[in-house]
Amino acid sequence: MKKEKTKLSRRDFFSAGTALAGGVAITSVLAGYDGLLFAAVTPNAKGIWYGIGIDINKCIGCGKCANACKLENNVPQAPFYFRSWVEQYTIKNDGSIVVESPNGGIDGFKQSVPDKDIFKSFFVPKMCNHCAKSPCTQVCPVGATFETEEGIVLVDEKYCIGCRYCVQACPYGCRYIHPDKGTVDKCTLCFHRLKKGLKPACFEICPTKARIFGDLNDPGSEINYFLKNHNCMVIKPNLNTGSKLFYNALNPEVR
Amino acid sequence: MEQHLQDLYEVLSKVDGYVYPNEIELNWSILIVLYPYITGLVAGAFILASLERIFKIRILKPTYGIALLTAFSFMLVATMPLVSHLGKPLRAYEIMITPHSSSAMAIFGFVYLWYLMVVLFLEIWFDYRRDMVIWAGETTGFKRFMYRLLSLWTTDISPKSVALDNRIGYIVTVIGVPSAFLLHGYVGFIFGSIKANPWWSTVLMPVIFLFSAMVSGIALVMGIYIILSKIRRQVIDMNCLDTIARYLFYILIIDFTLEGLDQIHRIYVAEESFEALHKLVFGQLFFTLFIVQGFFGTILPLLTLGTFQFYKPRAEIRKVIYLVLSVLILIGIFFMRWNVVIGGQLFSKSFYGYTSYKVGMIGAEGYLMAAIWLIVPFLILSFLLWLLPPWKKIETDHGNLEE
Amino acid sequence: MPQHIKRLIIAFSLFLALFLVLRQVLRPESFGELGHFRAKAIPENAMRPMHYTVTDSCTKCHGGIRSEKDKGFHKNLKCEVCHGPGLKHATYAGQFKNGALPDSLKLYKPGERKDCIICHQLNAARIKIQFDTINTTMIHQIDPVKHNPGDPDTKEAFKCIDCHSPHQP
Numbered sequence: 001m002k003k004e005k006t007k008l009s010r011r012d013f014f015s016a017g018t019a020l021a022g023g024v025a026i027t028s029v030l031a032g033y034d035g036l037l038f039a040a041v042t043p044n045a046k047g048i049w050y051g052i053g054i055d056i057n058k059c060i061g062c063g064k065c066a067n068a069c070k071l072e073n074n075v076p077q078a079p080f081y082f083r084s085w086v087e088q089y090t091i092k093n094d095g096s097i098v099v100e101s102p103n104g105g106i107d108g109f110k111q112s113v114p115d116k117d118i119f120k121s122f123f124v125p126k127m128c129n130h131c132a133k134s135p136c137t138q139v140c141p142v143g144a145t146f147e148t149e150e151g152i153v154l155v156d157e158k159y160c161i162g163c164r165y166c167v168q169a170c171p172y173g174c175r176y177i178h179p180d181k182g183t184v185d186k187c188t189l190c191f192h193r194l195k196k197g198l199k200p201a202c203f204e205i206c207p208t209k210a211r212i213f214g215d216l217n218d219p220g221s222e223i224n225y226f227l228k229n230h231n232c233m234v235i236k237p238n239l240n241t242g243s244k245l246f247y248n249a250l251n252p253e254v255r
Numbered sequence: 256m257e258q259h260l261q262d263l264y265e266v267l268s269k270v271d272g273y274v275y276p277n278e279i280e281l282n283w284s285i286l287i288v289l290y291p292y293i294t295g296l297v298a299g300a301f302i303l304a305s306l307e308r309i310f311k312i313r314i315l316k317p318t319y320g321i322a323l324l325t326a327f328s329f330m331l332v333a334t335m336p337l338v339s340h341l342g343k344p345l346r347a348y349e350i351m352i353t354p355h356s357s358s359a360m361a362i363f364g365f366v367y368l369w370y371l372m373v374v375l376f377l378e379i380w381f382d383y384r385r386d387m388v389i390w391a392g393e394t395t396g397f398k399r400f401m402y403r404l405l406s407l408w409t410t411d412i413s414p415k416s417v418a419l420d421n422r423i424g425y426i427v428t429v430i431g432v433p434s435a436f437l438l439h440g441y442v443g444f445i446f447g448s449i450k451a452n453p454w455w456s457t458v459l460m461p462v463i464f465l466f467s468a469m470v471s472g473i474a475l476v477m478g479i480y481i482i483l484s485k486i487r488r489q490v491i492d493m494n495c496l497d498t499i500a501r502y503l504f505y506i507l508i509i510d511f512t513l514e515g516l517d518q519i520h521r522i523y524v525a526e527e528s529f530e531a532l533h534k535l536v537f538g539q540l541f542f543t544l545f546i547v548q549g550f551f552g553t554i555l556p557l558l559t560l561g562t563f564q565f566y567k568p569r570a571e572i573r574k575v576i577y578l579v580l581s582v583l584i585l586i587g588i589f590f591m592r593w594n595v596v597i598g599g600q601l602f603s604k605s606f607y608g609y610t611s612y613k614v615g616m617i618g619a620e621g622y623l624m625a626a627i628w629l630i631v632p633f634l635i636l637s638f639l640l641w642l643l644p645p646w647k648k649i650e651t652d653h654g655n656l657e658e
Numbered sequence: 659m660p661q662h663i664k665r666l667i668i669a670f671s672l673f674l675a676l677f678l679v680l681r682q683v684l685r686p687e688s689f690g691e692l693g694h695f696r697a698k699a700i701p702e703n704a705m706r707p708m709h710y711t712v713t714d715s716c717t718k719c720h721g722g723i724r725s726e727k728d729k730g731f732h733k734n735l736k737c738e739v740c741h742g743p744g745l746k747h748a749t750y751a752g753q754f755k756n757g758a759l760p761d762s763l764k765l766y767k768p769g770e771r772k773d774c775i776i777c778h779q780l781n782a783a784r785i786k787i788q789f790d791t792i793n794t795t796m797i798h799q800i801d802p803v804k805h806n807p808g809d810p811d812t813k814e815a816f817k818c819i820d821c822h823s824p825h826q827p
Contacts, residue, residue, distance in 0.1 A: 060784050060797050062777040064739055071743045072709045080263050082276045088783050099273035099607045108776040109783070121783040126275075135451055141361035142349040146695035156699035159686065161349055162342015164282040165360050171451035171604055173275030177282065179259065182342030188703055195704040201743075204710055207735045207777065208797075238527075239450055255605045351677070352684045355694050372673075377666075384662060407669060409662035416660050423663075 048150045050189060051216040053226040054125055055248040058210035061086055061123035063105030065202035065211065069127075070106070072190060072201035079103040081176045083187040084127040084202050089253060091119045097253055124247070124254050125211065127202070128153060128174040128187035129234065132242030136166035136175060136186075145184065151216075151244060152189050160184050171239050189213070216244070262613065272608025281600050281612045284620040285593075286336040289628055291442045291464060292471070292592045293333045298439040299472015300326040301375065301431060306502065308428045317492045318499065320645020321483065322476045323382070327375045328635035334367060336628045339619060359445045370438045374431040379643075380405070381424035385412045386648050401642060439468040446595060453528035454535075454599040459517045466510040471588035473503045478581035479636075481574060487646070493570050496577055497563075503584075504560035511553050514591075531606035539609065540598050543590045552587010556580045709743035716744065719752065723825055730826035731798075740773070740824065742766040774818040775802050798827075 069075060069084040079102075086105030090098040090113045098113055105123075113121070130153050137145050137153060144160040147153050160183035167175045167184060178185040190200030198204070203211045214223035223246075226232070230248035236255060237243070247254075267279050304322035307315040338347045354361035384406055391402035440461035446452075447460030477499045484491045521529065536544060559580060567573060602609050615621040691697035716737045717724045727733060738744050747765050754760070768774070780799040808815040818824075 060777055061781065064776075068710060068738075068743070073706070078260055078263070079267065079276060080260075080279045085276055087273070088781075090782070097607065099605065101273065101276060104276050108772075108779060109781055110779070111781045111783075113782070115782055118782045121781075123783050135449075139358045139360065139449070141355055141358040141363075142346075143353050143355045143689070143694040143696075144349075144699075146693055146699075148700060149692075154699065154703050156696050156702070158702070159346070159349065159696055159699065160343065161346040163337075163340075163360065164342070165358070165445075167277070167282045168600075169449050169451055173277045173604055176277040176280070177342055184342075188706075191703045192706040193708060193710075196708075198708075198712060201710045205736060205739050207739050209734070255607070348680075348684060352681050353686075353689055353694070372670075380666070407662065407665040409665060411661055416662065419660060419663075 047217070049216045050130065050151050050194075050213060051223045051227075051244045051246065052127075052130065052189070052211070052213045053223050053230075053232065053246050053248065055210045055212075055226075055230070056122055056124060056251075057249050058208045059086070059123040059125055060208055060210075061088055061105060061109050062207060063103075063108060064205050064207060065125055065127075066104040067106045068201040068205040069187070072193075073188070075185070076179055078179075081179070081185070083174070083185070084125065087124045087126060087254075088121065089124060089251065090121040091251075091253060092117050093119050095119075122249075122251070124250075125202075126172065126174070127245065128189070129172055129241065129243035129245040130187075130189060132244060133240065135169040135171065135239075135241055139165045139169040141165065145186075148191075150194075152191060152194075153186070154188055154191060155184055155186055157181065157183050157185075171236050171241060258615075258618075262615070266611055266613070269611050270608060272603070273605060274603035274608045274610050275605060278600075278603050279610055281597070281610065283596055283600060284340065284612075285597075285614050285622060285625045286340040286620055286628070288589070288592045288596045289336040289625055290333070291439075291446075291468075291596070292589055293329050293336070293628070293632070294442050295439055295464065295468030295588065295592070296472050296475050297326045297330045297333060297370075297375075298435040298465070298468040299470065299474075300329070300476050301435045301472070302469050303473045303476050303499070303502070305428050305432050305435075308425065309432065312498065314492075314494050314498045317495045318476055318480050320382075320643075320648065321480055321640075322472075323375070323379055324639045324643065324645070325476055325479060325632075325636055326472070327371075327379060328639055329632040330367075330371050330375055331635055332628055332632045335631070336625070339624065339628075359441070359448050362441070363445075366434075366438055366441055370431075370434050374427060374434050378424055378427045378431060381420040381427065383643055383648070384409065384420055385417050386643075388412045389649075390647075398642065436465060440465045446599070451604055452599050453526065454532055454602070455595065457517055457520075459513060459520075460595075463510070463513050463517060466506055466513055467588050467591050469506045470503065470510050471585060473499060473506065474581040474584035474588075477503065478578060478585070481578045481581070483640075489646075491570075491574060493573070496574070497567070500560055500563060500577060500580075504557070504564065507553065507557050507560065507584075511557060514553075528606055531602050535598065535602045535609065539601050539611065540594055544594045544598070547590040548587050548594055551583050552590065556584050556587075708745055710738055711743070711745040711748045715748045718748075727825040730823075732825065732827060740766075740768050768824070769817055769819050771802060771815060771818055774822075774824075775800070 063086050066082065066085045070077065070082075073083060075081055075083055082104045084104075085101055086109075087099055087101040088105070088109050090100075092098065092113060094117075100109065100112060102109065109123075111121075130147075130151060132147070132151060134147060134153050137147055140146075141163060142159060142161055144156045145153065145166055146156070162177060162182045162184065164177060164184070167177065175184050175186045177183070190198075190202075193200055193204075200213065203213055212222050212226055214221035216223060218224065226248070227246055232246040232248050233250040234243035234246055235250070263279055266281075270279065300322045303315070304319050304326065306312050307319045307322075338344050341347055350361055351364045354364065387402040387406040388410055389412065391399050391406065394402065443461035443464030446455040446464075447457055449455045477496065480496070480499075481491060483489075521532065559576060563573070568576075597612050600610075601612060614625075616623055618624070686696050686698075688697040689695070692700070720737070724737070727735070727737075742765055744765055747763050751759055751763050754763070777797065778799055780801045784797055784799055806816050806821070
């Protein structure tokens with residue numbers, strides 16, 4: 001009871017403080033966030049509310065998803081622009097961590113640490129988390145990036161001014177400035193495919209079905225089955241981004 | 256384009272540890288370093304001017320006009336580095352048309368216009384109106400036209416209307432001080448509110464930005480005053496200069512304390528990002544943070560100015576030292592902005608590695624471009640000093656108004 | 659009110675009026691309909707061109723290979739995993755007679771060692787054996803340096819497809 005009260009007053013305090021500080025959105029303060037629990041109580045109770053699941057145990061690091069993403073979405077081929085990429089984490093016996101992602105994993109991985117030094121090693125595919133309280137849409141000064149009703153974060157190419165504030169605000173490094181267009185670019189969860197009833201390219205192409213996605217509002221959906229039957233976690237839950245990209249078997253070392 | 260890719264490949268080959276692939280390109284370059292730097296100079300110069308006007312420190316009178324015009328000149332340029340850095344500069348107007356209320360950056364256009372038009376412009380206008388009317392009668396040609404235009408073709412310079420001007424000017428200054436705080440504290444908030452970046456994300460950021468802004472603005476006006484007096488072969492008012500230096504000393508202490516507090520807090524709480532930032536500070540940022548910003552930009556001026564509070568060398572020597580200090584402080588604060596803006600992008604948000612930054616010479620984001628945006632305000636200032644020389648004004652004692 | 663204040667107010671009002679007019683004129687038409695963004699950006703995003711085809715569209719012409727593949731280890735793989743995006747191919751290739759297919763419509767035919775080791779190179783992060791129920795993926799891995807590196811006489815590297823059919827490895 002007491003706890004409830006302090007929570008409320010803190011909330012009020014934050015609301016007043018942020019309003020004073022320049023009318024900064026308070027949505028992120030109002031809804032509680034607990035990694036996985038967040039998926040169970042979805043903010044948007046009506047319609048489709050997309051969530052993504054990636055099973056780290058199934059990923060073989062072939063990089064086909066990163067490659068397919070680039071080809072499907074005309075992402076520049078140079079290794080500085082990715083909507084989706086794969087990282088290899090290697091925890092060594094001495095406790096140090098090696099992270100690699102040569103060309104985002106598109107050309108495959110060469111094991112750089114000898115077997116005898118490895119404590120464990122695994123692949124982590126990365127992509128936009130399509131956060132429900134996304135820090136990137138919060139900071140866009142003109143409203144050129146936004147969340148759709150289905151919970152997909154999109155970019156309005158024709159309206160983006162290229163200020164790069166959203167690139168700074170994304171904790172996951174999922175945005176880049178398209179070198180030819182001068183505007184920001186990011187994963188759209190293949191919105192153009194979704195709207196035709198198709199799966200996003202990376203989901204379509206994954207040879208081991210390590211990636212699934214679906215409607216978090218539908219209790220029978222694949223994503224809900226995945227979340228219920230695996231130990232899932234999001235990356236950087238402490239940042240309260242409302243991430244909807246859930247990983248099975250995510251090590252806390254992954255950032 | 257090709258050059259850009261080549262540079263990126265070079266950066267890629269130098270990456271230390273692991274950075275997200277999209278982080279290899281450093282997104283906010285030297286131009287974004289200039290933005291808080293220039294707005295800081297504006298806010299600082301204005302606050303120095305208001306010390307004379309509101310707080311009635313009349314000994315600062317010789318720098319009042321210079322400070323105002325300096326603030327105005329830099330304010331005119333403040334948005335230029337930002338706009339020239341945009342991926343789509345022609346769309347910059349959108350920030351005024353559809354400002355996003357939750358974005359810290361969106362309000363900038365309005366804060367900027369408010370400060371430029373309502374505070375700086377009005378204060379200068381009311382301060383100079385009588386003189387412009389008089390000068391319009393004494394000059395011909397372009398100058399006469401400018402005076403007429405700027406005074407909006409008014410002619411009324413009766414003591415009553417001048418007294419009114421003076422009163423409104425005072426009110427504008429009173430509004431101006433919180434506005435200056437708002438302008439620069441707000442620039443700090445743009446960085447301080449990015450929770451993804453632990454180097455930026457601190458509540459102290461707006462306050463630190465504000466006080467470092469005051470330091471840099473006051474140092475700038477001090478330097479300009481010394482140089483201007485040399486050029487005009489006028490005797491420098493050492494009382495005025497010593498007073499500026501004293502205020503500089505006080506604010507420098509606050510600034511140093513705040514930044515120290517920020518760092519001590521970081522070290523003591525040692526959050527998840529601590530090891531990554533520690534390596535950054537003692538690695539790539541060591542020279543700009545400890546040597547330039549810390550030693551030459553803060554500690555050396557602090558010690559010198561502190562010594563001057565007890566022991567004052569001859570005026571000639573003091574003058575030179577003040578000039579040197581003002582340059583040192585200006586460089587120091589520039590690198591303070593550098594350490595914040597560039598430093599915040601050198602480490603990966605994964606905390607597993609570091610990228611690097613090399614400023615090119617040419618191109619939209621090279622240092623020539625940056626140099627232009629630093630030189631242009633001085634050209635504007637020269638023009639304004641030619642058009643509206645504060646030393647030719649009829650003396651109005653701002654202090655008398657409220658007494 | 660003194661004359662100069664009046665003029666100043668007029669100047670500022672003009673400025674403000676100009677701003678308000680511009681604001682009205684320049685605001686994009688569908689802005690704000692669904693939130694603080696251009697509502698039309700949603701259909702624009704949905705209209706982007708596709709490159710990867712719909713699942714199963716290969717069977718129409720390549721049914722034989724497909725059924726061969728479905729019997730082997732690669733049965734769960736879509737054709738485009740190895741052959742690349744095929745929407746253009748699937749849409750237009752039917753118009754051309756055998757052999758007349760223009761290069762722009764040809765799909766990638768992987769056959770080099772590098773194509774196979776992208777998945778099958780030995781790597782500590784790839785699960786080698788199915789040792790419990792959680793790890794459901796098993797993938798055959800080879801060390802490309804040791805696994806039949808090449809002809810001992812000619813020094814020419816073997817291709818994986820010399821021994822393994824990619825459709826039924």
